[in-house]
Amino acid sequence: MGFLIWLIIGGIVGWLASLVMRTDGQQGMLLNVVVGIVGAFLGGWLISPLVGVGTINSGNISIGSIVVSLVGAIILLAIVNLFRRGRVR
Template sequence: MNLILWIVIGGILGWLASLVMKTDAQQGLLLNVVVGIVGALLSGWLLAPMLGTGTINSDDFSLASLGVSFVGALILLAIVNLFRRGRVR
């Protein structure tokens, strides 16, 4: 059950991050899920230890972990936009 919840929450976070970064029209459902989950992994390595919280990848579905995972998805989209277009957007 946690796997399904992880995919759904990752998809929602990836979709919200793509709306903020204005890349929603270029991405589909699958890429939104990938961005949400990989962004949570990225933030799990970088941000979670500094803030003392978990991410959605560590089965921690608190408000703090959702925020950290969302910021990780934003960072991932910014990095992708930087390499694709030469600017973050």
């Protein structure tokens, strides 16, 4: 059951990040899940030590972990946009 919740929350985080970065029309549901989960890893590596909150990948789902994962997903999409288009947007 935890794996299913992890995928659902990862998809929501990826979808919210794609809305913020205006890439929602280019991504499908699967890519939103991938962006959410990879963004959570990135957020856990960069942001989590600064604020002391885990991510959705650490197993505890809270508002703080969703925000850290969302910021990580936004950073991931900004990096992808930078390489694909030459600008962050």
